[in-house]
Amino acid sequence: MVNNESEMSDVSNELEQLQDPGAAPHVLRHADTDPKAEKRAERQVAILFTLSGLSSLLLIYSYVFVATDVFIFIPVMGDQNAHQLGLGLGMAFSLLFLGMGAIHWAKTLMPETEVVNYRHEFRSSDEDRDELVKTVKHAAAEVKLGRRSLIKRSLGFSLGLFALPPVLLLRDLGPLPKKLLETTSWKAGTRLVTDPGNRPILASDLEVGAVVQTLPAVAEDTERLLSDVAKDPVLLIRLRPEDFQLTPEKLAMTHDGIIAFSKICSHMGCAVALYEQQTKHLLCPCHQSTFDVTRGAKVIFGPAARPLPQLDITVDDQGYLIARAPFSEPVGPSFWERNSQ
């Protein structure tokens, strides 16, 4: 037994190969020799085909006669819709039994002697190759492309320009991004309203430990655009003011322990809505980025690279929470043109 790997690679086919002993003697099946077994196999195939037909009838019966709101109890699976089950099982068994019948027929009754085909070499014969080369060379010589440089260049000019229109025609697929990714609906004085419900929120409505899903208030009877809903949602969280560990500028953007963050994850744009009241962490369920609310939604775990943008909030003269200014940075995932410094 060779153990040294470097020697193993030297062993090659110089040593004599074992000779091909030829196929093993053919073993006949029961149905090949015993007529009773043959009849039995025939019957089995026939039963399978018949079951297939009966299953199709089950499908038709379920479609026409079984109401769509009937539920029956199946062990392990619980209450199942009888109509669906009848359609589905009818279709499934009609197909399965047909297939099984065909295969059983092939396996037990059809001739199973193996046949040999021979492979031919793929490489074309040398004569064919030479002929091809001669044909192409001849045609090229007749066209005299090498000498017709004016034609060559003008053809190149025409075909080259064909590449541009297909790209150009796709220009109106969408607008240019411009500054759209950098603005939201939030402006100075915009009220925060509940989502859903659209009710304005008093600062006193929130208890410590509460979180509220909010959107910017819109005028009566105005529909929100989904492209706005993809950037506008804001989370309102109330902590005790002493829980914050923020810089003075960030602290000034809170109001009496209430802090507001964009709900759109800075990683890939999912809604970061999971708030853990005791740890004061926000968790995004898509990729498990975790943000620490006490430190301004700083990322403490996961693939997000930037904290959630904080919204500057205060109360208006009626006590309702409002934005004091729009977001100071683009919300949502990063992009090339984003100035993230």
Added chain:
Amino acid sequence: MTTAEQRLGNAANFVDERIGAAGWVKKSLNKVFPDHWSFMLGEVCMYSFVILLLSGTFLALWFDPSQRDVIYDGVYEPLKGIKMSAAYASTLDISFEIRGGLLMRQIHHWAANIFMAAIVAHLLRVFFTGAFRKPREFNWILGILLLTLGFVEGLFGYSLPDDLLSGTGLRITSAIIQAIPLVGTYVSFFLFGGEFPGVGFLPRIFTLHILLIPGAFLAVITVHVMLVWYQKHTQFPGPGRTEKNVVGHPILPVYMAKAGGFFFIVFGIIAFLSAVASINPIWLYGPYTPGQISAGSQPDWYMGWLDGLVRMSPPLETHAFGHTISWNIMIPALIVPGIVFTGMALYPFIESWITGDKREHHLLDRPRNVPNRTALGVMSITFVMVALINGGNDIFATNFHLSINEIMWFSRISIFVLPPLAFVITKRLCLSLQRADRDLVLHGLETGRLVRMPSGEFVEVHAPISDQKRFILTSHEQAPALEFSATDARGVKRPGAIKNKVRARLSKAHAVGLPKVSAEDLKEIEHH
């Protein structure tokens, strides 16, 4: 001649007088396909594709691919009066109000999942048996192309109903596109028709999903299968099988019956799953709005490894000169898959470069006889599995009472540690199996019967294996490694010396194997 035969003859004559295909049809009907269960995985792909076409056509007759808002007024109470897109509402109608609609939706989605699973299984079979070698490299590349098309088609397919789960997936897709430097925002705006979610995106992916991509599939699958037809299928080594022949059953009648029957079986199993197992219950997810999300949001299984890679990525971004580069998105979602797919597509050429083997191969390898390739394959599977498991880390955490943070750290470390470990273990396993084969050939099968010799010694009786089995275990090739000298005959250093050194190293590793039993070895044994 019976009337049936006469009628058939007339019909055949009608066609033949116009096309003259008798010669070709005769040849085709006698074509032979070797019989092994692992050769049927490609068939599962093809048949599930047909099922996708049929069920998809049914669904397209009722589906409304529009993002315009409607107020739901159908039979499903928990969503009555809720604003949603017409796409979501029409999917609800298909599920609740069209008889057979929910069944067809489930058949379509189960078929898609099984289609992708079969492609992966088929790819692994072709890889581990070396069926991608010359002359089949181009077919391998077409296969990788089909895999890629499948990813995209599946993503678009499950995003069409515009439910909360798939809408979240589209949000992530737009973030990936947006992260591309320089052109990301433009490509995203053009694809979505504006800011996410856009209003024209759903109709656009509908056209791609039912027209352009299935068209591409049909074209590529046709070439893929025609190449198999023309180049003839590979076969496992065995008695009577050589590089110059194919042994199997002819198309008419056996192969047709078995393959045809298998189509109905594949359809039947998919239909059975659709009858008893619920998939994609969109009415529970709710309509998509970007402000909502569900715990445990995952894409369909074949995208799961990408999700897992994104989750375990470290939070790397570069902020410089007023621009942002998101490495935490680009590396796991663009760069790594790019390397994986390109590497897969080029692998036949990489391997032939390593072995220097430029011959045609029609006999398959048993995986244990190519330990290096098999180990590489298992290493890749391990990599994908770690990523896949991490993609479901919150589901595992919830159901098995684990911590997502711990699973994440486990995945971050395992993705680097486990694949090389799997490589080493697999290679050793292959060599052990080769040793076991060698023992089997030389000493025969252990029967477990003990016999006492006259001398008092106890010995176990070994039964010799059949000649056919012995041939199978020794007919594989063991090519020597490539060698390159760094200098030529006069001692001048060859150009490309480093490339050759790398190649020689890789070739040596690839050629590691136990020497197989030769005829001389057997003669020696006989003297025992």
Added chain:
Amino acid sequence: MKRLSRYRRHRAAAPFLLVVALLAIGTTFNVASATVKQSPSSYARTAAIDEGKQIFLKGCSSCHGLNAEGGAIAPSLIGVGAASVDFQVGTGRMPMADMSTQAMRKPPVYNAEQTAALAAYVASLAPGPAIPTDSVLNYERDGNTAEGGELFRNNCAMCHNFAGQGGALTQGKYAPTLMGVEPKYIYEALITGPQSMPVFSDKTVTPAEKLSLIKWIKAAENEPNLGGATMGRIGPVTEGLLAWVLGLGVLIGIAVWLTTKAR
């Protein structure tokens, strides 16, 4: 009238009138601002508080402090209200069996009477959310299923999953399943914000909205699975597993049968 006016200069008149006025204002204010305040008979109330205090000292004070002031391992219970106690003790979460990451629901240690006593004791320490009465919990009448679904997806699905099956939080914590939870406990959890769950006070999620939520949760719980058995209503992870195991696995088995030689 003349009889009464004879006492108008009585020296007890002023204090007497003062007491009457105070009583009137106090009663009016109480009635006007009554939310969900229980008022068992004062005698029974005192007895319950005493019993509750005894149970508390025996079973809870080792972690929550002798005066429920809290400590390093357990929060203060002053101001958490009867609803918190009813939820935590009624679902068996408290007393906590082991100091693991999160209190799990388990068979309750205290019976209904003892739980009520504990609740009364903690409520007596400081005002807090009260246990909702049955009249408040009539979600069938006062709730709207569709609205509840919208509220659920906005406020609850991100932790508890789209069908209320539960979800993962950080460091091994989790949001439990909502299936099979009594409406009273759902309501109490909303207003008290147990453990990691935030507080959903009545001003931000109104009582009617809370009832809609409960109605939707109960509808989801009782909704049969139309398409067949779901594997826990948790989405594509289990679906993918089934596609491989039951789908491809069975097909490979059939392929093996197909290619083996018949006897």
